[in-house]
Amino acid sequence: MDEPLLLSVDDLVVSFERPVVRGLSLRLESGKVLALVGESGSGKTMSCLTILGLLPQNARHSGSVRLSGEKLADFSEEDLAKRRRRRVAMVFQEPRAYLDPSMKIGDQIREILRFNLGQSRREAARRCPVLLESVGLGASRVASAYPQELSGGMCQRASIALAISCDPSLLIADEPTTALDASVQRSILDLLLDTVTERRMGMIFVTHDLRAADYVADTVAVMLDGLIVEEGKSSDVLSSPLHPYTRLLLDSLPDEGFLSRKRPMDEAPAAPGGCPFSGRCPLAESACRASLPPLFSHPRGRKARCIKAGAPR
Amino acid sequence: MGRFIVRRTLRLAATIAVTVVLMFVAMHVVPGDPALVIAGMDAKPEDLRRIRHSIGSDRPLGEQMLRWCGDLVNLRLGTSLTSGEEVTRLIVARLPITVSLALLAMLFSLALAIPLGVSAACGRKGGIASAIATLVSQIGMAVPGFWLGIILLLLFAVKLPIFPLFGADTALHFVLPSMALGLGHAAVLLRMTRASTEEELSRGYVLAARSRGLPRRRILYVHVLRNALPPVIALAGVQFGGLLGGAVVLEQVFSLPGMGRLTLTAITQRDLPVVQGCVICFAFVFSLSSWLADVLTAAANPRIVLE
Numbered sequence: 001m002d003e004p005l006l007l008s009v010d011d012l013v014v015s016f017e018r019p020v021v022r023g024l025s026l027r028l029e030s031g032k033v034l035a036l037v038g039e040s041g042s043g044k045t046m047s048c049l050t051i052l053g054l055l056p057q058n059a060r061h062s063g064s065v066r067l068s069g070e071k072l073a074d075f076s077e078e079d080l081a082k083r084r085r086r087r088v089a090m091v092f093q094e095p096r097a098y099l100d101p102s103m104k105i106g107d108q109i110r111e112i113l114r115f116n117l118g119q120s121r122r123e124a125a126r127r128c129p130v131l132l133e134s135v136g137l138g139a140s141r142v143a144s145a146y147p148q149e150l151s152g153g154m155c156q157r158a159s160i161a162l163a164i165s166c167d168p169s170l171l172i173a174d175e176p177t178t179a180l181d182a183s184v185q186r187s188i189l190d191l192l193l194d195t196v197t198e199r200r201m202g203m204i205f206v207t208h209d210l211r212a213a214d215y216v217a218d219t220v221a222v223m224l225d226g227l228i229v230e231e232g233k234s235s236d237v238l239s240s241p242l243h244p245y246t247r248l249l250l251d252s253l254p255d256e257g258f259l260s261r262k263r264p265m266d267e268a269p270a271a272p273g274g275c276p277f278s279g280r281c282p283l284a285e286s287a288c289r290a291s292l293p294p295l296f297s298h299p300r301g302r303k304a305r306c307i308k309a310g311a312p313r
Numbered sequence: 314m315g316r317f318i319v320r321r322t323l324r325l326a327a328t329i330a331v332t333v334v335l336m337f338v339a340m341h342v343v344p345g346d347p348a349l350v351i352a353g354m355d356a357k358p359e360d361l362r363r364i365r366h367s368i369g370s371d372r373p374l375g376e377q378m379l380r381w382c383g384d385l386v387n388l389r390l391g392t393s394l395t396s397g398e399e400v401t402r403l404i405v406a407r408l409p410i411t412v413s414l415a416l417l418a419m420l421f422s423l424a425l426a427i428p429l430g431v432s433a434a435c436g437r438k439g440g441i442a443s444a445i446a447t448l449v450s451q452i453g454m455a456v457p458g459f460w461l462g463i464i465l466l467l468l469f470a471v472k473l474p475i476f477p478l479f480g481a482d483t484a485l486h487f488v489l490p491s492m493a494l495g496l497g498h499a500a501v502l503l504r505m506t507r508a509s510t511e512e513e514l515s516r517g518y519v520l521a522a523r524s525r526g527l528p529r530r531r532i533l534y535v536h537v538l539r540n541a542l543p544p545v546i547a548l549a550g551v552q553f554g555g556l557l558g559g560a561v562v563l564e565q566v567f568s569l570p571g572m573g574r575l576t577l578t579a580i581t582q583r584d585l586p587v588v589q590g591c592v593i594c595f596a597f598v599f600s601l602s603s604w605l606a607d608v609l610t611a612a613a614n615p616r617i618v619l620e
Contacts, residue, residue: 054520054524081526082526083526084523084524084526085525085526086526090524092520094517097516097517097518098518098520099521100522100536100539100540101540103539112525112527115526115527115528115531116525116526159521162521162525163525166525
């Protein structure tokens with residue numbers, strides 16, 4: 001009997017006033033990295049928060065999320081908190097904003113070790129430097145520092161330490177390098193990769209940067225307006241994109257050496273009920289605007305939500 | 314932290330020094346000859362000169378100021394022009410009552426404002442905690458302290474004789490006055506607590522702490538409050554001056570023999586040494602309370618120390 005999948009999401013819908021996730025389905029195995037790529041507002045962060053059961057109170061959601069076979073919807077807040085302690089962890093975008101500014105780093109780590117793993121003060125005091133060492137913060141200065149005294153990169157490493165302190169099986173990294181200097185981004189990506197490989201964790205890596213996705217992930221899912229529009233192995237998706245939106249994202253990547261700037265998108269709104277990209281797609285036709293295409297399957301396990309998938313420009 | 318305290322203490326000393334000098338200047342700018350007050354309007358010039366000599370008001374200003382500072386340091390605040398008692402003794406008898414009233418009112422405000430403010434911030438938008446908090450803060454801000462004092466006396470000292478009507482003999486004597494004095498300040502602290510807590514609750518580290526499965530209680534009490542309360546404590550410290558001032562009025566309502574009545578009487582009677590002494594005293598108490606509030610805030614939240 002196979003081990004259940006680490007994570008399986010089916011037809012996830014999340015809505016506030018209007019839907020922000022419109023039917024997301026994902027599969028993730030242990031030891032693999034899935035990149036969720038998309039612009040802001042595409043629903044990537046909301047999808048992650050749903051997995052942790054941390055949606056804000058005014059959000060409605062439906063669909064199923066299974067963590068190692070267990071259906072999250074069946075859980076009470078208590079059970080969810082338990083899962084958050086030991087099974088899933090999240091790393092966020094702005095490292096300093098997501099650390100308590102009034103508490104030293106070492107204290108925050110020891111707090112987690114004591115509360116989540118039930119360690120005694122002495123055990124936690126012993127584990128803390130080991131943990132910091134494993135994320136490249138071996139200098140003892142860090143444990144007695146406050147978040148504002150550390151650089152962005154160091155704060156993010158501390159956040160990663162906090163996240164992996166209880167050996168979760170799933171790590172969700174929501175744009176962990178976006179707020180960091182370009183020079184530091186690569187080292188954080190390496191740290192994440194090493195951590196995930198060593199500990200056989202699964203990782204969902206959320207980003208708007210296709211290059212980072214390529215560097216880190218085994219599979220890529222491109223999101224637009226709450227839907228997945230393309231999915232496949234990262235090497236395939238990035239070398240020969242099937243969906244016009246993916247191609248647009250690739251085209252807007254700057255050449256080496258330039259600072260990335262998002263290209264302002266054209267204002268034409270997508271036709272409601274149709275393909276979310278129909279407003280801007282150079283290949284759009286009336287059929288695209290009329291109805292939402294399903295995710296068509298393509299060879300090599302790839303999927304694309306486009307009736308013109310793979311068409312030449 | 315040690316360096317912070319030293320810096321803050323130096324600031325305290327500077328504030329006191331400036332106050333002392335300003336007091337001196339103010340008094341010598343104000344028209345009116347204390348010698349006339351002592352001797353009366355019909356005094357003969359020789360008597361006036363004699364009195365001026367004895368109180369030292371015929372010496373050059375610079376020398377007078379130095380003597381004044383010397384006196385202050387030795388707590389020699391002069392004698393009352395009306396009663397002849399030593400000012401220091403008058404103040405020492407009454408200061409504890411006023412300060413106790415202000416402190417109790419402060420405790421009452423904090424005890425009312427912080428739990429209410431935090432519950433309102435944590436609860437739902439239209440929930441009951443929110444409604445109660447709004448009600449209390451509206452009432453507290455609208456109702457004048459002396460009116461509330463009179464009403465409380467009517468209800469709980471006359472109609473239902475639970476509390477005493479006047480005097481400052483037992484702890485019970487201070488209950489109603491501190492409530493009357495504290496409610497107005499509680500209203501302001503309540504709004505600050507609520508806003509500050511709401512802001513902290515929306516911050517990233519709260520979501521991050523929840524994502525790690527920390528118990529909600531712990532997140533609230535250890536993380537959120539530690540960041541949310543310092544501005545509240547700072548505000549409370551600043552308000553203490555207002556409490557001292559409000560105590561003056563309420564001492565009349567509740568017949569408490571405190572600094573307020575002493576100061577008011579002295580002002581109306583032009584009893585200069587007493588007025589001086591009272592003002593210096595208030596300035597000192599206020600500066601000291603401000604110092605204490607700063608030190609407590611810094612101890613609670615080390616971020617302040619780094620600034």
